[in-house]
Amino acid sequence: MSDPTRLQAVDVERDSAKLTQTHLDFMRRLEKENVNRVLKLRAIRRKNILTGALLGVRAQKKLSQNFLLDPAIINRFVSKARVAGCHVVEVGPGPGSLTRAILQLQPRSLTVIEKDERFLPLLESLADTCVNEDGRMRIVHDDILTFDMGSLGIPTEVRRDWNNRELPDISLIGNLPFSIATRLVINWLFDIATRRGPWEYGRVPMVLSFQEEVAQRIVAEPGTENRSRLSVMCQAFCDVRYGMTIRGGSFVPAPDVDAGIVVFTPRATPLVPVEEFGFPFFERVVRDIFNCKKKDFRKGVKNLIPEKLHEILLPEIVARAGIEVDLECSGPIYLTVSDFGRIASAIKELHVAIPELAKYDFRSARTTRTNGEELLPRVERFLRDGWNAGGPLSAFAV
Numbered sequence: 001m002s003d004p005t006r007l008q009a010v011d012v013e014r015d016s017a018k019l020t021q022t023h024l025d026f027m028r029r030l031e032k033e034n035v036n037r038v039l040k041l042r043a044i045r046r047k048n049i050l051t052g053a054l055l056g057v058r059a060q061k062k063l064s065q066n067f068l069l070d071p072a073i074i075n076r077f078v079s080k081a082r083v084a085g086c087h088v089v090e091v092g093p094g095p096g097s098l099t100r101a102i103l104q105l106q107p108r109s110l111t112v113i114e115k116d117e118r119f120l121p122l123l124e125s126l127a128d129t130c131v132n133e134d135g136r137m138r139i140v141h142d143d144i145l146t147f148d149m150g151s152l153g154i155p156t157e158v159r160r161d162w163n164n165r166e167l168p169d170i171s172l173i174g175n176l177p178f179s180i181a182t183r184l185v186i187n188w189l190f191d192i193a194t195r196r197g198p199w200e201y202g203r204v205p206m207v208l209s210f211q212e213e214v215a216q217r218i219v220a221e222p223g224t225e226n227r228s229r230l231s232v233m234c235q236a237f238c239d240v241r242y243g244m245t246i247r248g249g250s251f252v253p254a255p256d257v258d259a260g261i262v263v264f265t266p267r268a269t270p271l272v273p274v275e276e277f278g279f280p281f282f283e284r285v286v287r288d289i290f291n292c293k294k295k296d297f298r299k300g301v302k303n304l305i306p307e308k309l310h311e312i313l314l315p316e317i318v319a320r321a322g323i324e325v326d327l328e329c330s331g332p333i334y335l336t337v338s339d340f341g342r343i344a345s346a347i348k349e350l351h352v353a354i355p356e357l358a359k360y361d362f363r364s365a366r367t368t369r370t371n372g373e374e375l376l377p378r379v380e381r382f383l384r385d386g387w388n389a390g391g392p393l394s395a396f397a398v
């Protein structure tokens with residue numbers, strides 16, 4: 001017997017079958033007609049007879065509209081996520097091909113967030129065939145960059161303690177618009193670090209698509225060519241796993257690049273003590289050090305301190321962070337996440353001792369930023385008082 005708490009097409013089986021067929025027809029037509037990049041959207045009305053007006057609409061490049069049509073690829077994508085019996089959130093459903101595959105796996109609830117209103121009739125037609133005792137699939141017409149992820153209305157009983165080995169029955173999934181994917185992930189890492197939005201409910205996993213090269217950067221290990229700011233940020237807060245590659249030609253219209261799927265599982269304990277220095281500060285430290293990706297990482301650290309203090313402070317920061325410099329492999333790509341955490345902790349200690357240092361931003365105009373000369377006596381005193389006397393900071397986590 002089917003579980004009444006799961007979303008399923010229960011209303012009229014026959015109707016649901018027809019709708020599925022209509023949706024498939026729509027997708028096939030989409031594929032055919034997209035030769036001239038024109039999508040013909042069929043606004044399907046319910047009432048058993050599936051008819052609708054034809055709207056001529058273009059795939060919008062600015063919304064990164066590249067659709068997946070191949071059911072085998074879609075099913076593989078969706079199979080990377082926990083869906084059955086879970087509260088699922090899908091970002092950017094478009095005409096709903098992933099949405100359909102998600103519904104087939106009977107989630108407990110499904111919320112989709114789509115910016116382009118032209119897809120709403122199709123999504124509503126899918127929602128119309130899906131009900132459970134909690135209601136229908138929920139469609140949110142909004143911009144995911146500004147949408148309040150705290151307003152998802154997921155029942156509190158699915159909340160799991162952050163340290164619980166078991167994840168809450170909630171999943172975030174999305175064939176993300178390439179143009180905003182990196183920004184979105186950084187926003188969500190911030191939410192993970194501060195346990196906001198869906199992460200108020202525990203360690204909610206995500207299955208997301210990116211340009212393949214971005215996906216490779218997210219999972220890159222230290223010392224590899226793809227290691228980047230994104231690798232450090234993502235790996236500090238999540239266990240990341242490369243899921244699969246989707247060839248560009250599998251999308252309609254086909255982008256110039258392939259896509260990569262990454263599975264993110266928030267870590268019970270982040271690899272950096274983020275509560276010591278805060279997420280935005282850690283992000284800044286990582287960004288400024290990677291600003292000199294091809295150079296010695298110490299050149300990047302210089303970006304975080306005024307010029308006149310480089311000579312005196314740089315060796316002290318490196319010692320406090322306990323980093324042994326290997327001149328053969330001294331680029332930021334060789335640093336571990338924990339190395340970045342200890343550099344951030346060391347610089348934060350300096351900011352606490354000499355708050356004026358926190359105002360320094362190497363990106364601001366040379367004429368407005370301090371070169372640090374006036375701070376030199378205080379820095380010298382701080383070092384004389386034995387900043388490094390207790391030895392380097394200990395590693396925070398493995």
Ligand SMILES: C[S@@+](CC[C@H](N)C(=O)[O-])C[C@H]1O[C@@H](n2cnc3c(N)ncnc32)[C@H](O)[C@@H]1O
Nearest residue numbers: 063066067068092093094115116143144175177
């Ligand atoms: C790459 S398409 C994926 C569509 C569909 N899920 C699929 O796999 O075929 C990205 C989708 O995200 C939507 N989108 C783009 N920017 C968005 C935003 N800021 N907020 C919400 N949806 C957005 C687009 O309209 C489009 O439907």
